[in-house]
Amino acid sequence: MRTVDGRVAGRRGQATRQKLLDCLSEMLSSSPYRDVKVIDVARKAGTSPATFYQYFPDVEGAVLEIADQTAAESAELAELLAGRSWAGKAGWQTAQELVDGFMDFWRRNDAILRVVDLAAAEGDKRFNKLRMKILNAVNGPLTEAVAELQAKGRVDKDINPSAVAGSLVTMLSSVAAHQKGFSAWGVKQAELKPTLSLLTYLGVTGKKPAR
Incomplete structure (x- = not known):
C-alpha cells in the first residue's frame, strides 16, 4: 500500500487510509457524490485534509478506490x-x-x-x-x-x-x-x-x- 508520493504506508498509515474510505462510504449514503468535500471526509475521520491528500489525489480518486x-x-x-x-x-x-x-x-x-x-x-x-x-x-x-x-x-x-x-x-x-x-x-x-x-x-x- 503506497501513498500518493510513492512511499510505502505502514500499518498505522494503512489504518488511517481505510478509515478515510470508510467515512467516505458512510457519507455517500446520505450526501450526493459531488457534494462531498475532502475537508468533510477528513473531519469525519478525525484527521486533516493534508493527511487525506497523502493517500488520495481527490475525492473522486477515493471513490474509485471504494468502487474497485x-x-x-x-x-x-x-x-x-x-x-x-x-x-x-x-x-x-x-x-x-x-x-x-x-x-x-x-x-x-x-x-x-x-x-x-x-x-x-x-x-x-x-x-x-x-x-x-x-x-x-x-x-x-x-x-x-x-x-x-x-x-x-x-x-x-x-x-x-x-x-x-x-x-x-x-x-x-x-x-x-x-x-x-x-x-x-x-x-x-x-x-x-x-x-x-x-x-x-x-x-x-x-x-x-x-x-
Whole structure:
C-alpha cells in the first residue's frame, strides 16, 4: 500500500487510509457524490485534509478506490452459481439463492453502486469498467449455464445464451437498484424476491420451476 508520493504506508498509515474510505462510504449514503468535500471526509475521520491528500489525489480518486474494492468483492456473486444445477428443484433453489445474494450485495453496497452507475452513464470509462466487472461476475456463469442446457437439448437452439444472461443481469441490477421504490408501488420485499427468482429460472431454463 503506497501513498500518493510513492512511499510505502505502514500499518498505522494503512489504518488511517481505510478509515478515510470508510467515512467516505458512510457519507455517500446520505450526501450526493459531488457534494462531498475532502475537508468533510477528513473531519469525519478525525484527521486533516493534508493527511487525506497523502493517500488520495481527490475525492473522486477515493471513490474509485471504494468502487474497485466493491468490484473485487463481487466475486462472491460468481460463487452463487459455481457448480450449481439448473435442473428440477435444485435449479429452483439456485435461482432463489442467486436472487437473494444479488439483492443483498446491492443493498450492502447501495451507495457506491449508485455512484458507479451514475458515472458510468455519464461516460466515465473507469467506472464503466468496474460496473462491467461486477455484472460479469453473474453474466459469465449465467451465459455458461444457458449454453450448457442448450447443448443438452433442454433450451431452444435458436436462443443466444449471452443475450439471455445479459437480459437477466440487467433486470436483476435494475430491480436491485430500485428496491426502495417498489414499496411505493405496493410491492413488499417478501413478494419481490419470489417473482425475480421465477423470472430468472424461466429465463435460464425456459420452463416453470419444479417446487
